[in-house]
Amino acid sequence: METSLYDLSPLLRVLVIGALIASVPALWVYLRHRGGSGPSRYQALVAVTLFLTFDLVLFGAFTRLTDSGLGCPDWPGCYGNASPLGAKHDIAMAQSLLPEGPVTHGKAWIEMVHRYMATGVGALITLMTVWAWRSYKRSPSTSVNPWWPTVTLVWVCVQGAFGALTVTMKLFPAIVSLHLLGGYTLLALLVAQVAMGQPKSVLSSRSRKLPRSYVIWTVAGLALLVLQAASGAWVSTNYAVLACTEFPGCQGTMWPPMDWAAALEFWRPLGLTASGESLSFQALTAIHMGHRMMAMLTFALLGALAWYWYRQPVLKRPALWLCALLLLQLATGLSNVVLGWPLLAAVMHTGGAGALVMVLVWAWVRSRNADAAG
Numbered sequence: 001m002e003t004s005l006y007d008l009s010p011l012l013r014v015l016v017i018g019a020l021i022a023s024v025p026a027l028w029v030y031l032r033h034r035g036g037s038g039p040s041r042y043q044a045l046v047a048v049t050l051f052l053t054f055d056l057v058l059f060g061a062f063t064r065l066t067d068s069g070l071g072c073p074d075w076p077g078c079y080g081n082a083s084p085l086g087a088k089h090d091i092a093m094a095q096s097l098l099p100e101g102p103v104t105h106g107k108a109w110i111e112m113v114h115r116y117m118a119t120g121v122g123a124l125i126t127l128m129t130v131w132a133w134r135s136y137k138r139s140p141s142t143s144v145n146p147w148w149p150t151v152t153l154v155w156v157c158v159q160g161a162f163g164a165l166t167v168t169m170k171l172f173p174a175i176v177s178l179h180l181l182g183g184y185t186l187l188a189l190l191v192a193q194v195a196m197g198q199p200k201s202v203l204s205s206r207s208r209k210l211p212r213s214y215v216i217w218t219v220a221g222l223a224l225l226v227l228q229a230a231s232g233a234w235v236s237t238n239y240a241v242l243a244c245t246e247f248p249g250c251q252g253t254m255w256p257p258m259d260w261a262a263a264l265e266f267w268r269p270l271g272l273t274a275s276g277e278s279l280s281f282q283a284l285t286a287i288h289m290g291h292r293m294m295a296m297l298t299f300a301l302l303g304a305l306a307w308y309w310y311r312q313p314v315l316k317r318p319a320l321w322l323c324a325l326l327l328l329q330l331a332t333g334l335s336n337v338v339l340g341w342p343l344l345a346a347v348m349h350t351g352g353a354g355a356l357v358m359v360l361v362w363a364w365v366r367s368r369n370a371d372a373a374g
Contacts, residue, residue, distance in 0.1 A: 005168040010077030017082065018119025025052060026127060042131055042144060043197040049124040050190040054354060056117045057183045061350035063114045064180075064236065065343055069171050071107030075164045076115060084108040118163060122156045129153045144197070152189045159186060171270050177233035180350070184229055184357045191358045195365035210312060214367045221305045222360040228298040229353045231291040236350070238270070238279070240287040241341045247334055250289060258286035295333060302326055302356070309363060318363040325359060328352045 025048045033041040063069055072078035072087070073094075079087035084105060094103040128149040135143035162179040169175050235241055244250035263286035268274040273283075303326060309319035329352045335345035 004080075005074055006164075007074050007077060007080040009080055010082040013082035014076050014115065014119060015123075017116050019123050021116055021120030022123035022127070025049075026124065038135055039144065039197070042128070042135065043194065045124070045128055045131070046149075046190060046193050046197065049121065049128060050187070050194055050358075052117070052124065053121050053183075053186055053190055054351070054358075056114075056121050057180075057187065057354045058347055058351045059114055059117055060180070060183060061347045062343075063110050064176065065346050066107065066110060067102060068107035068110035068114075069166060069176070070102035071104065071109070071111035073103065073167065075167045078108055078112055084112055115163070118160065122153075122160065125149065125153050125156050144193075148189070148193050148196075152186070152193070155182070155186055155189060158182065171237070173234065173237040173268070173270055174266050176237040177230065180233045180237075181226070181230060184226075184354055187354050187358055188361045191361050192365050195362045210314070210367050214308070214312065214315070215364065217305055217308060218360060218364045218367060221302050222357070222364065224298050224301055225353075225356055225360060228291075228294050229357070231294045232349070232353060235287055235291045236346075238284060238287055240284040241336050241346075243281065243284040243288040244292070244337060245340070247337050250285065250292075256285050256289070257282050258289060259283040260286045260290075263287045263290065295329075299326055299330065312367075314366055315363055318359050318366065321359045322356070322363075325352055325356050329356070 026045070029041060029044045029048055033044050036044075063071075072084070074080065077087075078084050079090035081087045084091060087108065088105070091103055091105055091108050094101065095105075129146070129152070132144050132146035132149045136146045159179065159182045162175060162182055165172070165175045166179050244256070246252075248254070250256045259280050259282035262273055262280060262283035265274055268279075271279050273279055302322060306319045306322040306326070309315035309322065329349065332345045332349040332352060335342060336349060339345065
C-alpha cells in the first residue's frame with residue numbers, strides 16, 4: 001500500500017495540538033510568576049522549556065528503541081490525518097499486510113505523541129523568541145540578548161526537518177544520528193540561556209576569578225563528549241548494541257573480527273552498505289567496539305575534569321553531578337550489553353548523555369561568568 005511521504009493537509013491541525021500542549025506550561029509560568037519581574041518570568045519559561053525538551057529527548061529515544069519511528073510512514077500526520085484515530089483503517093490494513101512490520105496502532109500513537117511534544121516545544125521556543133524581542137525593543141539595556149532564543153528557534157526548525165527526514169528516508173542511520181545530536185544541541189542552547197540568567201553577584205560571592213584553564217578543559221571535555229555521543233548514536237541507529245553481549249571482552253575474545261571500513265561508511269541505508277550489500281556482522285562489531293573504546297577515554301577525561309572542577313566552589317556542585325552521571329552512564333552502558341539491551345537502561349543511557357551535555361555547558365557558562373565577575 002503506497003503512502004505519500006509528505007502530506008501537509010494535517011499540518012495546521014498538528015500545529016494546533018502542539019500549541020495547546022505548549023499553552024499548559026506557558027499558563028503555569030504566567031500564573032506562578034505573575035507577581036515577578038519580566039526577566040524572572042522569562043527565565044522561568046526558559047527553564048520549563050528546557051525541562052520539556054529533555055523529556056522530548058527521552059521520548060525520542062523511547063520512540064526509536066520501540067521501533068516506532070515508522071509507526072506513521074508519512075509526515076507530519078499519520079496517513080494524512082492529524083492523529084491515529086483518523087487513520088485506524090490504514091493502520092489496520094498495513095498491519096494485516098505486514099504483521100511484524102513497523103506499523104501498528106501502538107507504534108503510531110508513540111510516533112505521533114513524539115511529534116506533538118516536538119511541536120509543543122517548538123511553540124514554547126517561538127514564544128521565548130517573541131518575548132525576548134519585545135522586551136529588547138522596550139528596554140535594550142535590561143533585557144536578555146534576543147539572538148539566543150532566535151538561534152534556538154532556527155535550530156528547532158532544523159530539528160523538525162531532521163525529524164521529517166527520519167521518517168521519509170526510512171530511518172537512514174546518518175539522519176537519525178544527526179537528529180539525536182541535534183536534540184543534544186537544543187539542550188545545550190537552552191541550558192546556556194538558563195545559566196546566563198543566573199545573577200553574576202551570586203557567582204562572585206562564591207568564587208574568586210577562575211583560571212582560564214578551567215574554561216579550556218571544560219570545552220575540551222564537551223568536545224570529547226560530543227564525539228562520544230555521536231559514536232553512541234551510531235551504535236543505536238545501526239542496532240549494533242547486541243554485536244557484543246559480554247564485557248570486557250566481545251564474542252569470547254578481547255579483539256573480535258571487525259570491518260572498520262564498512263563501520264565508518266556513514267552515508268548508506270539502514271542495514272546496507274553504500275553499494276547495496278548487507279552490512280556484515282563484523283561491521284556491526286566494529287561500530288560497537290569503537291563506541292566502547294571511545295567510552296573508556298571519555299570516562300577517564302571527564303572523571304579527571306570532575307576532580308579539577310571540584311577544587312573551585314562555583315563548580316563543586318556540577319562536579320558532583322558530573323561524577324554521578326558518569327557512574328550512571330557506566331551502569332546503563334554495561335546493562336545494555338550484558339542484559340540484552342533492556343528498554344529502561346537504553347532510554348536512561350540516551351538521557352544520561354543529554355544530562356552530561358547540560359552539566360558541561362552549565363559549568364562552561366558558570367566558569368565564564370565567574371571569571372567575568374571575579
